[in-house]
Amino acid sequence: MDHYVLSVIWFVLWGVLWGVYFVLDGYDLGIAMWLPLIGASSESDRSAMYRVTGPFWDGNEVWLITAGGVTFAAFPLAYAVLFSSLYTPLMILLFCLILRGVSTELRSQWNCRGFKMVCDGLTFVSSLVAVILLGVAFSNLFRGLPLLNDPSQNFFMFQGNILNLLHPYCLLGGILFVLMFLVHGALYLTWRTEGDLHNKAFYMAKATWPVFLLVFLVYVVLTFAWAGLYKNYFASPLLLALPLLCAVLFLLSGYQMYLKNNAGKSLLASCGGILTLTLTGVLGMFPNLIPSRLDVNSSLNIINSSSTPKTLTIMLVVALIFVPTVICYQIWAHKKLAWVIKAD
Amino acid sequence: MDPVILSRLQFALATAVHFFFVPLTIGLSFFTAWMETKYVRTGDEVYKQQAKFWGRIFLINFVLGVVTGIALEFQFGTNWANYSKYVGDIFGSLLAIEATVSFFLESTFIAVWAFGWEKIPKKLHCVSIWLVAVASTISALWILLANGFMQNPVGYVEKDGVATLASFTEVLTNTYGWHMYLHTVCGAFVLASFLVMGVCAWHFFVGKNVDFFHRAFKTAAGFALIFTICSALAGHQLGQVTARTQPSKFAAMESVWETEPSTPMYLLTIPNVTEDGNLVQALPVPGGLSFLATNSFDNTITGLNDIKPADRPPVWPVFFSFRVMVGLGCILLAAAVISFIIKGFVPSLGWGLWIYILLIPVPYLAAELGWIVTEIGRQPWVVYGVMRTAEAGSPPVDWYQVAGTLGAMAVIYAIISITGFILMIRAAVLGPDNKAEHYA
Numbered sequence: 001m002d003h004y005v006l007s008v009i010w011f012v013l014w015g016v017l018w019g020v021y022f023v024l025d026g027y028d029l030g031i032a033m034w035l036p037l038i039g040a041s042s043e044s045d046r047s048a049m050y051r052v053t054g055p056f057w058d059g060n061e062v063w064l065i066t067a068g069g070v071t072f073a074a075f076p077l078a079y080a081v082l083f084s085s086l087y088t089p090l091m092i093l094l095f096c097l098i099l100r101g102v103s104t105e106l107r108s109q110w111n112c113r114g115f116k117m118v119c120d121g122l123t124f125v126s127s128l129v130a131v132i133l134l135g136v137a138f139s140n141l142f143r144g145l146p147l148l149n150d151p152s153q154n155f156f157m158f159q160g161n162i163l164n165l166l167h168p169y170c171l172l173g174g175i176l177f178v179l180m181f182l183v184h185g186a187l188y189l190t191w192r193t194e195g196d197l198h199n200k201a202f203y204m205a206k207a208t209w210p211v212f213l214l215v216f217l218v219y220v221v222l223t224f225a226w227a228g229l230y231k232n233y234f235a236s237p238l239l240l241a242l243p244l245l246c247a248v249l250f251l252l253s254g255y256q257m258y259l260k261n262n263a264g265k266s267l268l269a270s271c272g273g274i275l276t277l278t279l280t281g282v283l284g285m286f287p288n289l290i291p292s293r294l295d296v297n298s299s300l301n302i303i304n305s306s307s308t309p310k311t312l313t314i315m316l317v318v319a320l321i322f323v324p325t326v327i328c329y330q331i332w333a334h335k336k337l338a339w340v341i342k343a344d
Numbered sequence: 345m346d347p348v349i350l351s352r353l354q355f356a357l358a359t360a361v362h363f364f365f366v367p368l369t370i371g372l373s374f375f376t377a378w379m380e381t382k383y384v385r386t387g388d389e390v391y392k393q394q395a396k397f398w399g400r401i402f403l404i405n406f407v408l409g410v411v412t413g414i415a416l417e418f419q420f421g422t423n424w425a426n427y428s429k430y431v432g433d434i435f436g437s438l439l440a441i442e443a444t445v446s447f448f449l450e451s452t453f454i455a456v457w458a459f460g461w462e463k464i465p466k467k468l469h470c471v472s473i474w475l476v477a478v479a480s481t482i483s484a485l486w487i488l489l490a491n492g493f494m495q496n497p498v499g500y501v502e503k504d505g506v507a508t509l510a511s512f513t514e515v516l517t518n519t520y521g522w523h524m525y526l527h528t529v530c531g532a533f534v535l536a537s538f539l540v541m542g543v544c545a546w547h548f549f550v551g552k553n554v555d556f557f558h559r560a561f562k563t564a565a566g567f568a569l570i571f572t573i574c575s576a577l578a579g580h581q582l583g584q585v586t587a588r589t590q591p592s593k594f595a596a597m598e599s600v601w602e603t604e605p606s607t608p609m610y611l612l613t614i615p616n617v618t619e620d621g622n623l624v625q626a627l628p629v630p631g632g633l634s635f636l637a638t639n640s641f642d643n644t645i646t647g648l649n650d651i652k653p654a655d656r657p658p659v660w661p662v663f664f665s666f667r668v669m670v671g672l673g674c675i676l677l678a679a680a681v682i683s684f685i686i687k688g689f690v691p692s693l694g695w696g697l698w699i700y701i702l703l704i705p706v707p708y709l710a711a712e713l714g715w716i717v718t719e720i721g722r723q724p725w726v727v728y729g730v731m732r733t734a735e736a737g738s739p740p741v742d743w744y745q746v747a748g749t750l751g752a753m754a755v756i757y758a759i760i761s762i763t764g765f766i767l768m769i770r771a772a773v774l775g776p777d778n779k780a781e782h783y784a
Contacts, residue, residue: 076432083421084738
């Protein structure tokens with residue numbers, strides 16, 4: 001297959017992997033961020049919240065590992081530049097993922113109140129920080145990184161310092177991710193529980209959604225002002241169907257929540273909303289994976305950073321066989337293990 | 345300060361800690377699967393308890409292996425950007441395939457296993473733990489083939505300053521990778537069987553659940569015997585492959601300085617690196633090293649003095665780690681043979697049981713030393729003979745950034761490892777009667 005076509009296919013797959021990751025890990029990170037509020041009153045509520053996400057958080061996180069691995073394999077230069085340029089935030093993200101995994105999983109291994117409190121605190125803080133970092137990082141990609149191709153280093157060098165990453169637009173992106181996953185997590189929790197916990201979670205989803213919508217709208221407007229994300233959409237207006245679908249899905253989620261009281265359908269719409277939002281952002285960057293906001297020629301795109309056609313083809317064969325298989329058994333496992341939980 | 349040195353320390357910390365958990369994941373998953381298979385086939389509830397008991401230790405260990413593994417994938421990009429840029433076409437795809445083929449399988453079915461007791465049919469439950477075991481072993485294969493490329497780069501051509509894939513088949517059939525794989529997986533089984541025997545010995549010593557643990561001990565003694573032998577044989581083969589493909593590493597492992605035909609093996613050697621020779625070399629076995637390395641007493645082994653000083657690995661850590669690893673391996677082999685012979689009356693050994701408890705850390709130490717030989721022995725190359733470690737770092741990263749994350753990582757890893765080991769010891773000591781909460 002043609003190198004360009006292969007690169008485009010992998011670019012789209014790259015976006016889809018991130019989208020699926022946010023949809024899946026979004027709900028367990030969201031539920032973890034609810035621990036201090038929804039889980040405030042009782043140990044049994046908190047334990048139920050862990051039992052809801054317990055079987056799935058690891059499988060969900062593998063989508064992140066795969067997205068990272070695919071960046072490395074399909075676009076090595078983009079992986080090298082992105083990970084080294086965002087060194088400190090990504091290492092903090094790594095530490096958060098480590099801590100939340102350990103605290104989530106080990107919490108049940110020792111029936112001691114203090115230990116459980118430490119685990120709860122770590123799960124909450126590490127999930128919150130991870131979500132903020134993901135939001136800030138992606139907003140920085142949308143806005144473009146201060147990159148310059150430096151022939152003396154033979155590398156695309158990050159200009160300036162870490163504080164450049166904390167532009168108001170990017171900070172808002174962090175907040176947007178937090179709110180989006182809070183709604184998403186509360187809906188998932190509602191869907192998977194019954195009784196008091198179910199009611200609390202649904203109440204919180206309903207209370208958070210308007211704030212989320214407000215921030216979402218502001219973010220959309222600021223993206224217009226501060227990020228070059230819309231130029232692809234204005235160039236080919238047919239693509240506008242995607243962001244439009246995203247808005248419709250998020251509104252549908254609210255409609256199902258408030259007017260139909262249907263947490264399941266609302267969650268489904270929220271999944272679609274998160275997936276289309278990610279794809280909107282990724283397609284807006286096309287053909288760049290990491291746009292440079294200093295110099296068009298210093299952007300990392302599917303041409304200058306993709307692997308050889310041979311590697312892309314081999315990986316495509318592997319992906320075509322294994323990704324559908326993975327989706328099948330993850331759905332199967334979810335059906336088997338996602339029973340409705342009642343806090344005792 | 346050089347960020348590359350700090351990055352090396354950070355990577356060493358990350359991999360060393362990761363490898364405290366990996367071998368037990370591989371070995372104990374099969375042990376648990378074995379026990380559960382016996383339960384499904386015989387219907388004997390004791391085997392179900394066995395699977396639950398060992399599975400619980402496995403789960404604690406597993407999560408630490410998983411989270412410390414993420415650190416590696418991150419660090420190739422964060423700290424080794426030039427390396428990633430250079431090898432991404434080959435190395436990156438192996439990692440991506442590992443995630444797609446193995447990590448999903450492992451993470452999904454470990455949950456089915458942990459949460460699925462009494463919820464899904466017995467046979468399917470047993471299949472789940474087998475899938476986890478197989479997935480973790482396949483995962484090891486991909487990562488060791490990736491590491492194999494760093495040790496013995498094959499199947500690539502350099503184009504526009506980066507290594508590009510020439511033959512995927514050659515990458516997948518890399519002798520070096522496969523030999524490391526065999527040695528690593530056998531070693532993982534050895535580590536798990538000695539851990540099981542050690543835990544059993546503790547319960548024999550305190551006299552609780554003796555029959556329960558005697559069953560586990562007998563199985564583990566069988567595993568230990570088979571796999572200490574396999575591990576030694578695979579290690580010997582790996583040594584020969586190393587002699588063929590990485591002469592500088594092999595010379596450092598044996599502290600051979602002069603190139604000569606029919607190289608003797610000195611039973612007593614003390615390197616003197618500053619003088620480019622050995623302080624002591626005594627008790628030669630004529631042609632011994634040539635024979636060990638090449639199956640012929642006459643062949644020539646390249647000495648370090650025929651390798652440019654800039655291309656030599658640090659001799660002391662490689663030489664010393666290799667000797668100690670081999671020594672520990674011999675102790676384990678002897679212990680495995682004896683255990684297999686005396687397994688029938690082991691519970692009555694009294695204070696002698698403490699030997700088994702003291703043996704638990706030995707395979708851990710041997711495994712870490714083996715990696716020190718492999719990775720320090722590869723220096724000064726990140727890709728042997730092709731790219732130097734000094735050129736592999738991340739241009740935009742400053743030393744103080746790495747210093748900060750190295751410090752943070754040391755603290756976090758210390759805390760989670762200690763917590764993990766305490767919880768594993770606790771689960772092991774509490775025994776099968778432990779009805780403590782498990783959220784399944």
